[in-house]
């Protein structure tokens with residue numbers, strides 16, 4: 001593990017990779033943003049401007065498929081209309097990458113600048129993992145041919161700035177909740193990273209995981225708004241997306257009612273074998289204990305080959321004992337769900353007094369689950385040296 005203190009993190013890059021974005025660090029905070037509106041809203045917007053509604057479709061295509069970040073560059077619109085839109089204060093308004101941190105393992109963590117409620121800049125923190133972290137193993141994702149220099153990549157997304165849930169092992173919790181991200185800000189993180197990495201939708205295999213800063217189900221409308229933009233407007237598959245929740249029961253119930261063509265896969269951040277230990281490390285468990293969470297999860301109608309993922313952060317000496325593994329196997333079997341368990345060795349963070357489990361303990365835990373008939377995978381720690389790994393996201397350098 002790289003144990004450099006936070007203040008020694010190197011600021012590698014201050015400007016966005018795409019020069020067309022260069023003049024617009026503040027593009028999310030000035031004028032009226034088109035980015036974040038869906039095709040229907042863009043059509044209504046055009047109709048109000050006296051234009052035919054199909055201009056809205058052209059705008060959506062430009063914003064979400066061509067990923068154009070400057071209204072003047074939308075050449076499918078007549079020049080006079082572009083000029084008028086700019087004159088009226090319209091801009092694309094996609095949030096911009098302002099800083100990039102690169103890990104020795106190829107992982108990149110970004111600060112994506114979004115406007116703060118008080119006008120101050122705040123940041124979402126998407127993470128690009130060029131080879132994934134094995135979190136998608138065994139959950140029904142199909143395997144596709146390798147393209148580019150990466151065979152498969154994963155982008156981990158924030159849904160809030162900070163988080164209110166207060167899991168005791170998580171660095172993000174130390175921020176508290178600063179604010180919800182909007183649907184456009186969440187989807188914008190994806191398109192920013194796609195631009196930087198030259199991702200071609202429909203060709204490159206990229207998975208999205210809503211597992212970064214924040215609890216997506218405490219920002220449900222914006223989270224699902226982002227999913228709708230990414231699926232309907234940008235053309236991504238919801239089966240390449242996974243949302244992780246700490247167990248917000250009303251959110252899970254709402255999620256279970258989403259149509260299959262829009263619903264991402266579901267992961268539950270379990271982290272403990274029983275309510276007593278879970279309540280100690282995740283206070284949210286006092287509100288929604290394990291059985292209530294499982295009852296809600298059983299309402300999700302899984303697609304063929306789809307599994308529910310249980311994320312399990314192993315805390316050395318606290319949740320990584322052999323008896324815990326046997327109890328988790330029993331618990332998961334009892335749910336009757338098609339499920340798998342992702343094991344994550346706890347990633348250290350400053351000021352958090354837990355220990356990383358020994359590698360032998362992690363392997364023994366995995367084996368106990370597997371022997372008990374529960375598919376179990378160990379997620380590779382990615383980007384620990386840049387505080388990009390699970391539970392480590394926190395704005396460490398101002399955007």
Ligand code: SF4
Pocket residue numbers: 163164165166167170171172173212213214215246391
């Ligand atoms: S683990 Fe997730 S839900 Fe818990 S405090 Fe951290 S960001 Fe919030």
